[in-house]
Amino acid sequence: MVFKKMLGAFGVGAPAVDTVLPNPNTRPGLALPGQVNLTGGGHDVEIERISVSLVTRIEVDGADEEYDAFVEFHRADVSAGLHLREGQELSLPFQIGMPWETPVTDLSGQRLHGMTMGLRTEVSIRGTLDKGDLDLVHVYPLPVQERILEAFGALGFRFKGADLERGHIYGLHQSLPFYQEIEFFAAPQYAHGINEVELSFVTDPHGVQVVLEFDKRAGLFTGGQDSYGRYRIEHGEADRTDWAGVVDGWLREALEQHHAYRGSLGGHSSAAGYPPPGYGHGYDSHAPAYGHGYGGHGHHEEHHDRGPGMGGVLAGAAGGAALGFAAGMVADDIFDGDEEEAETDEE
Template structure:
């Protein structure tokens, strides 16, 4: 996907930038490749820097209110200071590593409802910074993710929604300031006990932490509550595993409460929030470390025309 935007701060006749991705489809741990094409305007211009960044939409809490904003979570400097002559054309190739924890946006060739991801080009010139346009990026699951998601599908779970929550999961080694929740309506065989299930992957180079949260129904004498389970699997050998049996076992352990033994401490479970207090402050600081990071109210669906795509599995 190609975008081209004249820098409004410079007016007509200024330099333009055109970023081209060789392939907008990728997976966690892989690389996005392409080139940044510059064209000089009517006069020479001193470029301060060009950077690329991955940005996505994240759900946040502030007091009693919730809102969505755009967060930059990975940045790659493309070039430092340079002078672009009038009419000069310059092409700069790049390779942007995709973080292992990058959330999944597409499954079975379909965009997960609720997910957006973009590659933003920043060109700074004469103290004017442009962060306007985005290339849409599609992040597909790794084999282990795909097997687990397929097992949920085979067990009869129906996809509901996916989103990103700002914060850290207690007890899980996490590098990004948010985590993904993939939500399912309960399969028939679980529906008398569970309303919904949320699935979270926290991935690294060698393994994946799988966090399952079950919204349990209340009984005659007890109210409904959430139960949590954390399970770890390796990337290697995923083809030889009976994932339907494994995931069914995880779900039964989580529902019964045994799965929560994998956690370390927590407040009533994993503490999926940690959105306020000390951890919230640490998250905010990390976000601001990426050139401002969090831009409340700047929604990616506006940039992409408001189309998040369809649900996977034909739902």
């Protein structure tokens, strides 16, 4: 995709910029290549810096209400100290590494409803910064992420939506100031105890932490409280197991844990004793096949200060409808012209 924009912040006769992404499809942990094409304007200029950055939209819990904000979460320099002559044409290649925690925006060739991501080019001349237009970026899941998402579809879960929440997941190391939640309506075989499931991935070069939040039905479980499960999967395990069976095991484990706890209360649904001792801190049960699960509250900790081959990413895998996602996935307009509200992540 290409954007072309005169650098209006610098007045009449300013340079023009085209940013080109030969392939806007990528995955976490990969490098996204591109080039910035400059055309000199009506006079010579000294360009102090050219950089590109990844920008996305997140949900923020405000004092009175939730609202959307735009954040820049990763940046790479393209050039610095550049003399651009009148009418001169230059092409500057770049690569920006996608952080391992980059959220997934696309699956099976379709945009996840609620997800937006773009690459922004910034040019600084004489201390004045021009924030260029945004180029849409498509982030496809890593193989292990894709297998788990496919497993939810195979089990009959229906995609509800996806968003980015500002803050950190309790007990996990994160390099980005937000985390992704992918939401599903429960499949019929679990609907007696689960309303919805929210899935989060926290990924690093070696593997991924899978965090599940189960929205329980009131009446069956104590007050209908949510509970959580966390499982560690290595990247190399992507093609070595029956993921539908593993995910089914995670879900049934969550149901069994709450059945067992409700039984320990003598069948009473009083929230006074919830969660049971050990939940949320140090409670571990061996999950079927992989990882460790935990239950209870304390899932999210808010902070208000601030690999694998491409495979089918280039063309996009087919069969979204078969995975149960098609009804909830639509193309999202890129930022709706609000990119100037973006915040810079101060790590």
